[in-house]
Amino acid sequence: MSAARDLLSAFEEFLRVPLPVHLRCWDGSEAGPPDAAARVEFRNRRALRRVLWAPNELGLSRAYVSGDLVVDGDLYAVLGIPDLVGRLGSRPLRDTSPRELARLARKFAALGIVGLPPRPPSVEIPRRRGALHSKRRDAQVVSHHYDVGNDFYRLFLGPSMVYSCGYWARPDTGTGGLADAQHDKLDLVCRKLGLEPGMRLLDVGCGWGSMALHAAQHYGVDVVGVTLSAEQRDFARARIADAGMSDRIEIRLQDYRDVDGSAFDAVSSIGMSEHVGAAKLPEYARHLHGLLVPGGRLLNHAIASVVHRPEPRSRPAALSHSRPATFIDRYVFPDGEILPLSRTVDAFERAGLEVRDSEALREHYALTLRAWVANLQESWDEAVSLVGAQRARTWLLYLTASALGFEEPGRLTIHQVLAVRPTGTGASGMPRTRHEWLATG
Structure with a gap:
């Protein structure tokens, strides 16, 4: 008998597609x-x-993360098998007759895998309780x-x-150019916000x-920067002090909803609104609108879903923890929500902001993620020593699949x-052309 x-x-019979992989099993057999x-x-x-008890991305993820x-x-080659996860999750429900399922079950049982579902890896996030996107729960996740x-x-x-x-704007930013790409992104945000000496900037989710x-x-x-991560706050304060900028920059361990006081000339939110959630997005937009002076600009940099998402049904907050289980939700970004642009x-406009521009950076993120994967693989032994094998595999899987x-x-x-809070006269206060407001000062 060859288990492989x-x-x-x-698996090929189950999925009805050939699998371009070389398989090795616990008995040493290969196929x-x-x-x-x-x-x-x-x-x-x-x-x-693990895979058969959760025949979807969660089962595959548990098997990989656990070791x-x-x-x-090439991990990219495995994750790039066309619609592997989709077929694995939907195939038995859509196309398989009860007789065929029974026959396949006997095949899998003959491999000696009958048993209770294994315990999830230790780094998997347990079921959360409490209202989704409450301040306390957001701080925890x-x-x-x-x-x-x-x-x-x-x-x-x-x-x-x-x-x-x-x-990734420079022609030569291809190899070893991650630092340049990040510098250029930060500079692009500053130019879009029209920053000038003497202005006050709020950086939401300041990392x-x-x-x-x-x-x-x-x-x-x-600058006032806010984060919910104590480790980020401590790191940011130390590097700001080293740069001699403590008198210009304040870093707070604070929820953005608790920011009040005098208004800001600009607000940057880079990679943070994915944590806000659909239900809280209108509140997020209204609060940031209220923190801006008339004519102040908001730059929201966020991942967006291209696939249509239906409007969420209203449900009691106590039931908000019963969301579909996915790898991202259980291992990486608990409670994160990727929404369509x-x-x-719509939320910004309803809050009274005028949306002036939107720039898609899809290919740029693929390049960034590939650079992160390469860095992690090059430092693999150190990563495992710092956070353990399971968490290191979690991040490698997440970054590779995201790329x-x-x-x-x-x-x-x-x-x-890019959005602006209109002035009292209704004017945006912005130059008429993109070239003008992107020009360096």
Whole structure:
């Protein structure tokens, strides 16, 4: 008996597509083309049980993160198998007759994998309780993602410590150009906001302080940055002090909803509104509108869904934890919501902001993610020593899958939306052309 041959045959019959992988199993058997770019090893029967008990992206993710399933070689090749996850999750419900399911079940059972569902990997986030996007719950889930160690993030983000899409505008920014791409992204945001010396900038979700430093050092503005991550706050304050900019930049451990006081000339929100959620998006837009002076600009840099999402049904807050289980929600961005661009624009306009521009950066994010993956792979042993093998595999899987998601049109994109709070006369106070408001001062 060859477990690898039988398993590959069963999966191909189940999915009704050939799998271009070389498979190795717990008994040492192998099957599939020996020169395949994707080499997958089921190290034990538990790996197969994980997939069969959750025949979707969550089951595959659990098997990989736990180390029960190993990918030797090109992880992009495995994740790039056309519609693998979609077929695995929907195939039994759509196309398989009860008789066929019974026959396939006997095939899998013959491999000796019958048993209870394995316990999820230790890094999987347990079911959350409480109202979705309440301040307390948001603080907990943001801490889960960001408070895993600044040294770990530095491994793949590089010295810029910018955890958002870069702007790959230079012809020579292809190899080793991540730092340039992040510098150019921060500068693009500053120019879109029309920053000038003496202005006050609010940086919502300020991360490790990179935007705040760039704006203060290169554009002479005073900055308030807010984050829900204690580790980000401490890191940002230290680097700001090292740069001698503590008198110009204030970093707070604070929810953006608690920011009040005098108004700001500009607001930057880079990679933060994905944590806000559909239900809270109108409140987010209204609050930022209220913090801007008339004529003040808002730059919202956020991932957007290209796939149509139906309007959410209203439901009690107590039931908000019962959302569909996905890899991203259970391992990476708990409670994160990727919304269509139209929802963001609508919320801004209803709040009284005038949307002046939107720029899509989909290809830029694919390049950024590929650079992060390369950095993480080059520092793999150090990453494992810092956060453990399971969490390191989680981030590698997440970054690799995300790169593929942004490379394929029609799935994900990312937009910089520029909006302005109109003046009392109804004017935007902005130059008439994009060339004018992008020109450096």
